[in-house]
Amino acid sequence: MKNRRRFTEISLVFLASFALFVLPACNSQSKSAQQPIASLAGQSWTCVTLNGAAITATRPPTITFDGAGRVNGFSGVNRFGGSVESAEAGELHFSQMMSTKMAGPPEQMALESSFLDALTRADRYMVTDAELIFSAGEKIIVEFKSEPLATGSK
Numbered sequence: 001m002k003n004r005r006r007f008t009e010i011s012l013v014f015l016a017s018f019a020l021f022v023l024p025a026c027n028s029q030s031k032s033a034q035q036p037i038a039s040l041a042g043q044s045w046t047c048v049t050l051n052g053a054a055i056t057a058t059r060p061p062t063i064t065f066d067g068a069g070r071v072n073g074f075s076g077v078n079r080f081g082g083s084v085e086s087a088e089a090g091e092l093h094f095s096q097m098m099s100t101k102m103a104g105p106p107e108q109m110a111l112e113s114s115f116l117d118a119l120t121r122a123d124r125y126m127v128t129d130a131e132l133i134f135s136a137g138e139k140i141i142v143e144f145k146s147e148p149l150a151t152g153s154k
Contacts, residue, residue, distance in 0.1 A: 037086035037125070041067030045132045045144035050114055052140070057108065061115045063144065076112030077104035092125050092134075118142045 047061040048054065055061070063073035065084065071094065072081040082097035099116065103109070118141045122134035130146035 037065060037084060037092055038067040040065040040125075040127070040132065042149060044073075044147045044149055046147055047115065047142060048145050049143040050111070050118060050141070055111070057111055061111070063119075064149070075099060075115050076108045078102050078112060080116065086125075090124055090126060092122060094119050094122065115142070 041064075043064075045063045047063075050061075057076065059074070059076075061073065061075050063071060065071050069083055069085065070081065071084045072079065074080075078100040080097060080099040083095045084092055085095065086092045097116070097119070104112070118134065118136075121136040121141060123137070124135045126133045126135070132144040132146065133140055134142040134144075
């Protein structure tokens, strides 16, 4: 009886350890294989609002997704690029971001700084009609409109 009780206790500890450590690892592997953000490829997205304010710049920020985890665009003065990941539909995270380092008019530099900051804060996305919305938690931080990529563009 004592051995059977000990076996039951060890079995429960093993099952709890398995559920705690092994199952989440399997789940994260299957989620990382999904790329729902790939559907954003094939078009350029032009920023129309940033932190609730309409963009009035002559040349607003843009972003383009390649469908394979890379992103690039124009941030107001400079070009930028990096990686984008989406573990599940509606979720996104930018990383390995880089940018050219040209100087521009103060108002364009401020726009660029705010735009790039918004990308680093964004953790969710939503697509409705021809609009792409990035949010940080529940707060909408950037809104884009869609434009088809020019023929010959990647």
